[in-house]
Amino acid sequence: MAYQSLDSHVLIKLVSFFLSTLLVVTTVRSETKCRSFESIISFGDSIADTGNLIGLSSPNQLPESAFPPYGETFFHHPTGRFSDGRLVIDFIAEFLGFPHVPPFYGSKNGNFEKGVNFAVGAATALESSFLEERGIHCPYGNISLGVQIQSFKESLLNLCGSPSDCRDMIGNALILMGEIGGNDYNYPFFGRKTIEEIKELVPLVINTISSAITELVDMGGKTFLVPGNFPLGCSVIYLTLYQTPNKEDYDPLTGCLTWLNEFSEYHNEKLQTELNRLRKLYPHVNIIYGDYYNALLRLIQEPAKFGLMSRPLPVCCGSGGTYNFTFGVKCGSKGVGYCDDPSKYVNWDGVHMTETAYRLIAEGLLKGPYSIPPFDWSCLSSEIENKDSETQCRNFKSIISFGDSIADTGNLVGLSDPNDLPHVAFPPYGETFFHHPTGRFSNGRLVIDFIAEFLGLPLVPPFYGSQNANFEKGVNFAVGGATALERSFLEERGIHFAYTNVSLGVQLRSFKDSLPNLCGSSSDCRDMMENALILMGEIGGNDYNYAFFLGKPIQEIKELVPFVISSISSAIKELINMGGRTFLVPGDFPLGCSVAYLTIYQTSNMEEYDPKTGCLKWLNKFGEYYNKQLQAELNKLQKLYPHVNIIYADYYNAVSRLFQEPAKFGFMNRPLPACCGLGGSYNFTFGRKCGFQGVECCNDPTKYVNWDGVHLTESAYRLIAEGLLKGPYAIPPFDWSCLSSEIKNNGLDEQLM
Ligand SMILES: *[C@@H]1O[C@H](CO)[C@@H](O)[C@H](O)[C@H]1NC(C)=O
Numbered sequence: 001m002a003y004q005s006l007d008s009h010v011l012i013k014l015v016s017f018f019l020s021t022l023l024v025v026t027t028v029r030s031e032t033k034c035r036s037f038e039s040i041i042s043f044g045d046s047i048a049d050t051g052n053l054i055g056l057s058s059p060n061q062l063p064e065s066a067f068p069p070y071g072e073t074f075f076h077h078p079t080g081r082f083s084d085g086r087l088v089i090d091f092i093a094e095f096l097g098f099p100h101v102p103p104f105y106g107s108k109n110g111n112f113e114k115g116v117n118f119a120v121g122a123a124t125a126l127e128s129s130f131l132e133e134r135g136i137h138c139p140y141g142n143i144s145l146g147v148q149i150q151s152f153k154e155s156l157l158n159l160c161g162s163p164s165d166c167r168d169m170i171g172n173a174l175i176l177m178g179e180i181g182g183n184d185y186n187y188p189f190f191g192r193k194t195i196e197e198i199k200e201l202v203p204l205v206i207n208t209i210s211s212a213i214t215e216l217v218d219m220g221g222k223t224f225l226v227p228g229n230f231p232l233g234c235s236v237i238y239l240t241l242y243q244t245p246n247k248e249d250y251d252p253l254t255g256c257l258t259w260l261n262e263f264s265e266y267h268n269e270k271l272q273t274e275l276n277r278l279r280k281l282y283p284h285v286n287i288i289y290g291d292y293y294n295a296l297l298r299l300i301q302e303p304a305k306f307g308l309m310s311r312p313l314p315v316c317c318g319s320g321g322t323y324n325f326t327f328g329v330k331c332g333s334k335g336v337g338y339c340d341d342p343s344k345y346v347n348w349d350g351v352h353m354t355e356t357a358y359r360l361i362a363e364g365l366l367k368g369p370y371s372i373p374p375f376d377w378s379c380l381s382s383e384i385e386n387k388d389s390e391t392q393c394r395n396f397k398s399i400i401s402f403g404d405s406i407a408d409t410g411n412l413v414g415l416s417d418p419n420d421l422p423h424v425a426f427p428p429y430g431e432t433f434f435h436h437p438t439g440r441f442s443n444g445r446l447v448i449d450f451i452a453e454f455l456g457l458p459l460v461p462p463f464y465g466s467q468n469a470n471f472e473k474g475v476n477f478a479v480g481g482a483t484a485l486e487r488s489f490l491e492e493r494g495i496h497f498a499y500t501n502v503s504l505g506v507q508l509r510s511f512k513d514s515l516p517n518l519c520g521s522s523s524d525c526r527d528m529m530e531n532a533l534i535l536m537g538e539i540g541g542n543d544y545n546y547a548f549f550l551g552k553p554i555q556e557i558k559e560l561v562p563f564v565i566s567s568i569s570s571a572i573k574e575l576i577n578m579g580g581r582t583f584l585v586p587g588d589f590p591l592g593c594s595v596a597y598l599t600i601y602q603t604s605n606m607e608e609y610d611p612k613t614g615c616l617k618w619l620n621k622f623g624e625y626y627n628k629q630l631q632a633e634l635n636k637l638q639k640l641y642p643h644v645n646i647i648y649a650d651y652y653n654a655v656s657r658l659f660q661e662p663a664k665f666g667f668m669n670r671p672l673p674a675c676c677g678l679g680g681s682y683n684f685t686f687g688r689k690c691g692f693q694g695v696e697c698c699n700d701p702t703k704y705v706n707w708d709g710v711h712l713t714e715s716a717y718r719l720i721a722e723g724l725l726k727g728p729y730a731i732p733p734f735d736w737s738c739l740s741s742e743i744k745n746n747g748l749d750e751q752l753m
């Protein structure tokens with residue numbers, strides 16, 4: 001059933017090789033094609049639909065993409081995308097630092113400043129009336145490429161105002177022209193038209209795409225990404241429809257249907273020929289062919305290389321049949337489940353791909369070699385270039401911090417009634433470094449302060465209660481006593497506490513509410529977020545502390561762990577959607593070495609203590625348990641957001657080593673007692689807190705790890721910070737390669753003391 005003799009096939013390959021050689025020459029001759037895109041404009045079908053088909057559908061007749069498990073992996077709810085998560089267009093938007101491109105149809109008050117998407121699931125390149133005339137039925141509507149272009153033209157005044165502003169907008173946009181045309185072939189193939197009849201459509205489809213490009217070039221378009229068709233012979237709907245006992249029809253390596261893949265190659269070669277013609281006609285325009293065909297095929301050829309299962313043809317969301325796909329039993333309909341691990345699959349629902357496959361295709365386009373000619377990112381800001389080469393080095397311009405007393409630089413005091421200040425507002429807090437209380441829960445600086453110093457930034461000012469503070473280089477929302485979970489949630493579980501109700505959620509809300517003051521326009525705010533180091537915690541420690549201090553059983557406390565982690569994870573996701581790129585997420589401390597815990601849970605049973613450190617083993621185990629779960633969640637997030645740098649801060653081991661080898665760090669032997677406290681085995685009594693009258697500071701705080709029974713000394717915080725900044729307690733380690741040598745050396749001398 002091969003529809004091309006080998007010879008003509010080879011000939012076409014040679015011709016296309018010759019043409020691409022010519023292309024290289026023209027590219028070199030013309031001006032550089034690098035453009036710092038300001039938006040994305042997209043036309044196409046379900047491969048790029050971010051919600052249009054749903055927007056166009058009547059609410060009682062929604063397409064399958066409106067139902068779970070569509071969207072499950074990434075958005076956790078259906079968005080109208082035909083996948084378990086993001087599409088190629090989403091990964092391109094993320095790469096360029098843009099928000100996901102909003103659908104045009106059916107959206108009210110959409111913000112189209114950074115992009116607009118006209119791609120509609122089921123759309124064809126040719127008019128539906130034209131196809132119907134040829135006996136090809138379009139089952140899902142008539143929003144062809146021509147209709148999409150028409151919608152774009154009619155909405156221009158709303159999108160960009162004056163004709164010259166619109167020319168600017170179109171000229172600075174990356175225009176995604178497709179994939180489109182796939183459905184023009186799908187419908188007749190599914191209707192069992194002969195391949196000769198279908199091949200007759202190819203020049204017509206390509207002509208339509210070419211006209212659309214020409215029209216947009218006339219409107220000012222400068223950069224087009226024009227994808228070809230996928231290897232249809234690897235598509236499950238085709239594999240099911242055209243299943244055959246004739247082994248020779250299948251490619252032995254992939255199991256795909258060879259003759260169908262050859263049809264896709266035929267379309268793609270004709271399309272590339274036409275694109276070459278357009279390039280010659282418009283030498284000032286950059287027309288890039290997106291080789292979806294080979295970017296996808298390699299996944300099926302070498303699945304292991306990409307972490308996919310071997311022979312990854314079956315669909316993840318489907319049921320029954322050789323390829324886990326049955327006509328009439330669609331993904332999104334009742335009773336159709338989805339596979340345990342979509343990241344091992346290429347095919348999602350029989351027609352569309354998984355987020356993993358789309359991500360790999362997008363990477364293959366953005367970083368080569370599947371865009372022809374390759375994108376030229378040379379003129380883009382260094383951040384984007386760094387993304388390109390996957391180094392995560394970032395020259396941070398500010399620090400944004402959320403958390404509790406471990407990072408509070410003055411918020412609790414700022415939120416307090418001046419006549420009823422917390423103990424942290426009194427000496428000897430702050431004594432060692434600031435020589436007066438600042439609201440920090442230590443004798444001097446905290447981890448966040450040492451990080452700021454290392455980056456050459458000012459110490460991060462507290463947000464709450466501060467008037468006229470300058471937040472240009474950082475803003476801190478961490479409040480002493482704060483929990484990850486809402487107060488109401490904890491109280492429902494019988495966990496009552498007298499401390500602040502400014503939970504992580506409240507801190508995040510404060511941040512969002514204050515954005516216009518902090519950074520101005522929404523695009524300036526995205527810039528700020530992208531260039532910030534975001535400290536997410538430590539937070540969650542108090543959720544456990546309050547429960548432990550009330551004597552709750554450990555089983556009940558362990559039940560809080562997934563909730564705490566989920567609230568941290570949601571906060572990170574929300575910040576990523578706002579543009580956040582680098583997160584430092586600390587785990588919990590070794591609770592069994594904390595003086596408050598050692599005092600409450602003191603026991604005569606020596607076996608409960610670690611003989612080397614004197615810490616309570618079972619409490620440290622709890623810290624390890626929580627930290628392990630937190631790291632698993634961070635790993636998941638890192639996979640979901642490969643362009644984001646999520647760093648786990650191993651506070652636990654960075655502190656443990658101080659108790660294990662105190663002499664190495666200049667501490668006293670067995671440095672468990674609190675420096676500022678009174679009485680008891682560990683120099684700590686509940687009710688006689690540091691900061692209260694008569695409770696004093698030890699002579700040499702640099703010999704102590706524990707400061708007030710709950711918090712650590714400046715010396716301990718400095719050592720933790722160094723352990724993070726210079727390794728090995730940041731996982732993965734920070735990449736400082738792009739920083740100036742002055743910054744890299746900053747703090748190194750101090751470390752040697
Ligand atoms: C598309 O179809 C709808 C009805 O299904 C019709 O009202 C509309 O005019 C058609 N649009 C085009 C551009 O053909």
Ligand SMILES: *[C@@H]1O[C@H](CO)[C@@H](O)[C@H](O)[C@H]1NC(C)=O
Binds near residue numbers: 314318320324337
């Ligand atoms: C087939 O789809 C089901 C969901 O209906 C999924 O649980 C299963 O893992 C898939 N099977 C294969 C072989 O991929």
Ligand SMILES: *[C@@H]1O[C@H](CO)[C@@H](O)[C@H](O)[C@H]1NC(C)=O
Binds near residue numbers: 501506
């Ligand atoms: C926090 O508590 C104060 C009173 O202590 C109350 O006025 C405020 O509404 C609470 N805020 C939240 C977010 O619960």
Ligand SMILES: *[C@@H]1O[C@H](CO)[C@@H](O)[C@H](O)[C@H]1NC(C)=O
Binds near residue numbers: 676677683696697
């Ligand atoms: C306990 O704290 C007091 C201050 O109240 C300090 O002077 C003393 O050195 C501490 N004792 C020990 C054993 O660390």
